[in-house]
Structures are given as C-alpha cells and as structure tokens.
Amino acid sequence: MNIAALLTSAGINIVVCVVLFSLYSVLRKQPSNVNVYFGRKLANRGLKNVDLSFERFVPSPTWVMRACDTTQEELLDIGGLDAVVFSRMLVFSIRVFSVAAIICTILVLPVNYYGHDRIRKDLPFESLEAFTIENVQEGSKWLWTHCLALYIISLTTCSLLYFEYKSITNLCLGHVTGLPPKPSQFTILVRGIPWSSEDSYCEAVKKFFTYYHPTTYLSHQIVYKCGAVEKIKDDAEYICKMLGDGVEHSCKPSIVQCYFCGGTNSFKIIANETDSIHSRTGLTDVHIVARKKECAAAFVFFKTRYAALMAARNLQASNPMLWVTDQAPEPRDIYWSNLCIPYKQLWIRKIFTWVASFTFVLLFLIPVTFAQGLTQLDKLEKMFPFLTDILKKKFTVQLVTGYLPSVILVLFLIGVGPVMMLLSAVEGPISRSCRKRSACYKVLYFTIWNVFFVNVFAGSVISQLSVFTSITELPAQLAKAVPTQATFFTTYVLSSGWASLAFEIIQPFPLFCNIFQRLVLCSGQDSYNGTLTFPYHTEVPRILLFGFLGFACSILAPLILPFLLFYFFLAYIVYRNQILNVYITKYDGGGQLWPIAFNTTIFSLLVAQVIALGVFGLKQSTIASGFTIPLLIGTVLFNQYCRQRFLPVFKNNAAQVFIDMDHRDANCRRMEEIYDQLHSAYSQFGTSSTQSGCFGYPGQREHAQSHPIPGHKEHVQSRPIPFDLERGKESIKPDISWAIHR
Numbered sequence: 001m002n003i004a005a006l007l008t009s010a011g012i013n014i015v016v017c018v019v020l021f022s023l024y025s026v027l028r029k030q031p032s033n034v035n036v037y038f039g040r041k042l043a044n045r046g047l048k049n050v051d052l053s054f055e056r057f058v059p060s061p062t063w064v065m066r067a068c069d070t071t072q073e074e075l076l077d078i079g080g081l082d083a084v085v086f087s088r089m090l091v092f093s094i095r096v097f098s099v100a101a102i103i104c105t106i107l108v109l110p111v112n113y114y115g116h117d118r119i120r121k122d123l124p125f126e127s128l129e130a131f132t133i134e135n136v137q138e139g140s141k142w143l144w145t146h147c148l149a150l151y152i153i154s155l156t157t158c159s160l161l162y163f164e165y166k167s168i169t170n171l172c173l174g175h176v177t178g179l180p181p182k183p184s185q186f187t188i189l190v191r192g193i194p195w196s197s198e199d200s201y202c203e204a205v206k207k208f209f210t211y212y213h214p215t216t217y218l219s220h221q222i223v224y225k226c227g228a229v230e231k232i233k234d235d236a237e238y239i240c241k242m243l244g245d246g247v248e249h250s251c252k253p254s255i256v257q258c259y260f261c262g263g264t265n266s267f268k269i270i271a272n273e274t275d276s277i278h279s280r281t282g283l284t285d286v287h288i289v290a291r292k293k294e295c296a297a298a299f300v301f302f303k304t305r306y307a308a309l310m311a312a313r314n315l316q317a318s319n320p321m322l323w324v325t326d327q328a329p330e331p332r333d334i335y336w337s338n339l340c341i342p343y344k345q346l347w348i349r350k351i352f353t354w355v356a357s358f359t360f361v362l363l364f365l366i367p368v369t370f371a372q373g374l375t376q377l378d379k380l381e382k383m384f385p386f387l388t389d390i391l392k393k394k395f396t397v398q399l400v401t402g403y404l405p406s407v408i409l410v411l412f413l414i415g416v417g418p419v420m421m422l423l424s425a426v427e428g429p430i431s432r433s434c435r436k437r438s439a440c441y442k443v444l445y446f447t448i449w450n451v452f453f454v455n456v457f458a459g460s461v462i463s464q465l466s467v468f469t470s471i472t473e474l475p476a477q478l479a480k481a482v483p484t485q486a487t488f489f490t491t492y493v494l495s496s497g498w499a500s501l502a503f504e505i506i507q508p509f510p511l512f513c514n515i516f517q518r519l520v521l522c523s524g525q526d527s528y529n530g531t532l533t534f535p536y537h538t539e540v541p542r543i544l545l546f547g548f549l550g551f552a553c554s555i556l557a558p559l560i561l562p563f564l565l566f567y568f569f570l571a572y573i574v575y576r577n578q579i580l581n582v583y584i585t586k587y588d589g590g591g592q593l594w595p596i597a598f599n600t601t602i603f604s605l606l607v608a609q610v611i612a613l614g615v616f617g618l619k620q621s622t623i624a625s626g627f628t629i630p631l632l633i634g635t636v637l638f639n640q641y642c643r644q645r646f647l648p649v650f651k652n653n654a655a656q657v658f659i660d661m662d663h664r665d666a667n668c669r670r671m672e673e674i675y676d677q678l679h680s681a682y683s684q685f686g687t688s689s690t691q692s693g694c695f696g697y698p699g700q701r702e703h704a705q706s707h708p709i710p711g712h713k714e715h716v717q718s719r720p721i722p723f724d725l726e727r728g729k730e731s732i733k734p735d736i737s738w739a740i741h742r
Contacts, residue, residue: 003128006128006487006490006491006559009491009494009495010494010563013494013495013498013499014498016498016499016502017498017499017501017502017570020502020503020505020506021059021502021505022059023506024037024505024506025059025060025061025063026058026059027506027511028063032514032518033511033514035514036507036510036511036514036582037507037581037582038581038582039510039532039581039582039583039584040078040580040581040582040583040584063577064573064577066577066580067573067574067576067577067580068573068576070576070580072084072087075087075576075579075580076175078579078580078585079534079579079580079583079585080585080588080589081171081172081175081588081589081590081591082433082534082536082585082588082589082590082591082592082593083534083579083585084171084591085168085591085593085594085597086534086536086539086540086543086575086579086593087572087575087576087579088164088167088168088594089540089543089544089593089594089597090543090568090571090572090575091572092160092161092164092597093543093546093547093550093568094565094568094569094572095156095160096153096156096157096160096547097547097550097561097564097565097568098565099152099153099156100149100153100156100550100554100561101558101561101562101565103149103152103153104149104554104555104558104561105558105561105562107145107146107148107149108133108145108146108149108554108555108558109131109558109559111136111140111142111143111145111146112130112131112132112133112135112136112558113130113131113135115133115135115136115137115140115142128486128487128490128557128559129483129484129487131557131558131559132483132486132556132557133146133483133555133556133557133615133619134483134484136619137619138618138619138620139619139620139621140619140621143616143619143621143624144621144623144624146555146612146615146616146624147612147616147621147623147624147627147628149554149555150554150555150608150609150612150628150631151627151631153551153554153555153608154605154609154631154634154635157551157601157605158605158634158635158638161598161601161602161638161642162638162642164594165594165598165642165645165646166646168591168594169646169649169650171591172590172591172649172650173649173654173657175590175591176653176657177657177660177661181661181665181670181674182330183328183330183331183677183678183681183682184327184328184329184330184331185305185308185653185658185661186218186301186302186303186304186305186308186674186678187299187300187301187302187308187327187328187678187682188299188300188302188308188311188312188325188326188327188328189297189298189299189300189325189326189327189328189329189339189430190205190220190297190298190299190300190316190323190324190325191296191297191324191326191339191343192296192321192322192323192324192342192343192344193205193296193297193298193322193323194296194322194323195296200294201222201294201295201296201298202220202222202294202298205220205222205298205300206220208316208323209300212316213302213307213311215303216302216303216304216307216311217300217302217303218301218302218303218675218678219300219301219678219679220298220299220300220301221298221299221301221679221682221684222294222295222297222298223294223295223297223298223299223336223339223340223684224293224294224295224684225293225294225295225340295339295340296340296342296343297339297340299328299682300325301675301678301679303671303675304658304662305653305658305659305661305662306655306658306659306662308327309327309653309655309658310655311325312325312326312327313325313652321343321344324343326430327653328682329430329431329433329434330431330587330588331681331682332586332587333431333432333433333587333588333589334430334431334432334682335425335429335430335431335432335434335435336684338425338428338429338430339430341428345428346427346428349426349427349428350427350428352426353423353424353426353427356423357420357423357442357446360419360446361446361449361450364412364416364446364450365450365454367408367409367412368409368412368450368454368455407495409451409455409492409496410492410495410496410499410500413447413450413451413496416443416446416447416538417439417443417535417537417538420439420442420443420446420537421435421436421439421537423439423442424436424438424439424442424537431587432586432587433587433588433589433590433592436536436537436589437536437537437589437592437593437596439537440536440537440540440541440593440596441596443537443538443541444540444541444544444545444596444600446541447541447542447545448545448548451492451545451549452489452545452548452549452552455485455488455489456478456481456482456485457481475610475611475613475614475617476614476617476618477614478607478610478611478614479611479613479614479615479617479618480614480618482552482553482556482611483556483557483615486553486556486557486559486560487557489549489552489553489557489560490553490557490559490560490563492549493546493549493560493563493564493567494563496542497542497546497563497564497567497571498563498566498567498570500542501567501570501571501574504574504575504578505574505577505578507582510532532582532583532584533583533584533585533586534578534579534583534585536589536593539575540593540596540597543568543571543597544596544597544600544601544604546564546567546568547600547601547604548600548603548604548607549564550564550604551601551604551605551607551608552604552607552608552611554608555608555612556611556612556615591650592650594650595647595650598642602635602638602639605635606632606635606636609628609631609632609635610632612624612628613625613628613629613632616628
C-alpha cells in the first residue's frame, strides 16, 4: 500500500464523518428526534410540534463545548462510576499517545524513512513500508532511537497508569463511603440451599442462619421462580380454575381490559409472587404451591455491614457446593432469571460458553482471511482471473487495498457483541453488571486475537508456516509480521474508529425506528421511546484494542499514531455527549471496568516490548536488545506491585470501612430505618427499582422521572412540562430549547 491508498481511505472516512456529524447537529434540533438524541432526559414524555426556525436547520458545534465542559462530578451524578472510569480511559489514552506521537515523530519516523539507501519516489506513490522499521538497515547505529522511544513510552504509560489506578481507587472508596447506605451492604445472596423433605427452602434458611449467625442475622427473603413462561402458566391455571369453579367475577378497576364481562374493568394484576400464591389457592395448599415455586437461593439480611461481609467471604459449610454465599448485587443490578439456576450447574455452563466462544473464534477466521486476501492483489488475480482488468485501474487498487479490507472486517465484527452477551447470560451471572463485564472480557479477547494476531499471521510470510517450532521463535516471527501489517492496522483505525464514532452519534437504528413510527405508522406523539444503556461490553474493548494497536505499532510504524490520537480525541467528545444525553444509567458496576483496562494496557506494553526485542534481534542490534530485557522485567514487576496495592480494593470491600460506617449509622440511629427498607429493596416482583428513602443510587432521581413505575402517582398523572422554544414566549409546548441551542 502506498500513501495515495492511505489518503484515499482517510478521505472517505473524513467525508463520512463530516457528513454524519453535520447531519447529527441538525437532527438533534428537530423536536421529532428529541426522544432519540435526548432519551435520558425526555423518555416517556409527550412532545408536540414546534414552530419552524432557521437555526434548527444549521449545523452548530455547541454540543461539543457542552460535552467538554461537563465536570467529573456531573458525569458521576449522571452516568455513575462506570461512566467516569470510561471517560478516564479515554483521557489516559490521549495523554499516552500524545507523548508517543511527539516522540516517534521526532525520533523514529525520520530514522525509518532515511534508514536505507534506495531510490525514492514521489511522496504520494511512496510505499508505506518506507516509513516502518523494515526500511532500517541491519546493524544500523540509529536503532538506539527506537529503544529510547520505547523506554519513554513505557515509563510514561506506567507512571500515568499508577496515578490513574490510585485516583480511581480513591474514587471507588469515596463512592462507597460518601453515598447513603446501600441495601447490598447488609445483604448476601445464598445459593446451593440443600433440599429437605421436611422443611421448605425458606424454613431451612431461617434455621441455618438463626443457629450459626444468631446475633447478626436479621431476616431473609426467598427467591421464587420468575420466568416469563412460569408467569403465563400461573395466570392460565388461575383463569382456568376460576372458570371451572364458576366464580362470579366482580371486576375492579385496573390497567388491563376485562374481556369476560365486556367492560373496562379487569383482573387485578398481582405484583408480588407471594401474594399471588395466597390469593390463587386455599389455605390448605398454600404451603405445597409455595414450595413448588421456591428456588434454592435466598437473600439474607444482617444487622451490620461487617456481619454481611464476613458471611459472604467465609465458607458456610464443609461441602463447598452447599450454602454458597456472595455479596448481593444492588437491587437494580440483579439478574433475576439466573438466580434459580442450580449452583452445581454453573461450572457446566461456563465450560459450554468458553467452548462456544472458542468455536466462534475459529469460524471467524473465514472473514478475516478473506479480508486479508484483498490486500494481496497478486493472489486475488490468480483466484479470480476475471478481475484482472478491473484491478489494473489506479483508483480501484487504492480502494481495494486501502479501504475494503478494514470495512469488511468491521461489518463482520458488528455481530460479535450480541453473541458474546448471549453467551455471558448463559454462563449464569447473578447481576447485569457481571454479565456485561463477562461479555467485555470475551469481546476483548476475541477482537485482539482476530484483529491483531490472526491478521498478522494470515497476511504475512508466516502464513506459509502457520506453526511455531518453539515459543522462543515468537518474538522473531512477530517482528517479521507486524511491520508488514502495520498499514492494515492504520486503515482499520480509520474505518473502525472514525466511522464507528460517526455512526454512534447519529444512532441509525433508533433514528430509523423513530422515523418509521412517525411517518409509516403515523403514531404521532407515540414515537420511539426506546431507552438505551451504555454498551460498555463493546466500546471498552474497542478503546483497548486501539490502544493495543498503538503500543504494538508505535516504534514500528509511527504513521498510525496521529490517526489514533485523533480517534481518542473524537471518542472523548462523542461518548461524553452520549452519556449526558442518550444513555440511561439503570445500574452501576462500581468502576470494575478499570482493572480490565489496566491489565490490557500492561499486556499491550509487554507485547510491544517483545516485538521490539525480536526486531532488534533481526536488525542485529545487540545494545538495543540488551536494554529491552530490563524494560520487560520492570513492566512485569510494576504490574505485580499494582495488583497487590490496588486490585484487592476492587475485589472486596474493606472491613475497616464497613465497621466505621456501621458505627456512624448506629450513632445517628439510622439502623432501624435501614432495616425497614431492606425487604422492599429486594422485592422480587415489586417496584424496588426506584426505591428512595435512605438508599441512594447513581442517577436515581433522573431515572425515576424518566421511567415511572406502573401504578405510581407520577405514572398515573404524568403530564408534559410546559416550556417554550423561544424565550419570553408563553406556550404549552414542551421545552426543548436546551436541545436546540446547545
């Protein structure tokens, strides 16, 4: 690939970005699209048409300033700790690759270009390999510049990682101690409750914890089967019983129409499953039906945080498969359908998901190999002779080699996120944040393997061998392969990075749904009201993958760094805008994404250093190779120190912190208030998602306003807030001026 092909790819992506960003700036001002681009603020609110104005149809960059001016405290209140951690990942990447771009442009790039005596071409037709380390002669004395650049990048990365890890750790601790009490701090989840023919699960839990935790046990709440099929079956049995017994229906007002008496009344929808059991059965068979619906899992409440912490950490029985305890997730974070999965079945599910993931990786080799085939025109002409005439045209060559391979790979990668999320759900996590974090790991491993390693070995000379004779040859093989594929990674950053951000901000699928409902279905104000949560499981791996490519190619092919740096700047603006306006925070993972980012960054550094060691060996630079080995050892030691110093805070809560919080609440006499709200917070079929009182949730007030609970007063009497678009003008129309003028 030459410079012209790279510029062709860059030009296409720049045009796509400019068009889509300009279109977004106009579409976000249209009243009909407010539910698409401001879903976090205006979900479930009726909107009416507003007067036309010229400003609505002129692109404006004010939303960029709004995204940049938002403070970390505001972001924490709106998006929770996960949003802050994600934003810090982008800031960290900008800082690191700013240093890398400056150092590699000044030191490495000139050495690469002038490192070999050869006939030079005009710059647009110059091969990109002339700017890589491949162009440096063997035994060149200038290879010390690459080693120096590697040292500067590694030391800068480790220093910034340390301060970021320390800052985010303090932020997590402050997030625990500074907020109102959380119900999860007093609650544990018990699974693997042993079956007894004499006692129900509910009675077994009470007997066990009353006997073994007599002074700290408060109460418990059993988990019932709550699948959709189970609910339909219960309702059908209830109706059949009523019809069979000839019960005369005396309907009460409700939200479902009664089809038996032809009126506007209906059966009362029973929210609580326990109430449902008692209302549908007689007193004689309540116990039998309840036992059928019980799961071998329960939430157990304790009098203090410290007691719950110790119960969650310690082994409760001599058989580790029975009475298994974990710290309970937040009520809004619970994945209820997985709580009834037998604990002994989880290890089988994990094996199945990893086998399925591995199979999916193998199947994905087909599109990756096809995409790499487009970069090798000579092989493509042999396989498809009828394309010979077409591939002789200059623009066609630039388009096929510089744009199509990365676009094809990006299109196939779109389906990876949903597949991995499905596999993570089958794995059996007890919380939605754990499911998303597990999917994040899977997508990350998948993309790094397929985008980097498979492309490296499929598109290089090593594709002839495919197998290493020994592990010691890995650095040398990577050293041969990575520089030849660095140009592909540069175009991948353009197509998968820049273009993906443009499509992210335009929200094509919600926009299409909104237009379809308004124009085709003519639904008027019943337009698209979809609520989205931030897709951390796809966006975090994307950010970390680009960081991985940046570290691996920084000293080998420095031309990738300016494109990568611009991507991180653009991502910082786009994602902050989406968190502020589009995505709704339904639950918070507590900043657990940062250890993933830290581990991936360390792995990226080590891979970059191993590749550099292999390159220096191939270039016969003994001094550079010798200085790289201490850098590898230092990076490993730094990783081990951070894992010992900071990682335990993310895995476990500190007993010291919980004891201090218990003393504080006891002195303030708040314990009784907390005890009263524990059961309602973990009501399986109740309305605990917006519990107020003494329990606090990130973005709780805004979420409650945008998602009223059925039966709640705000839901029954919901009404649009009267604003106007033109200041100083009275109107009953909803105000979206903040959307238009920002």
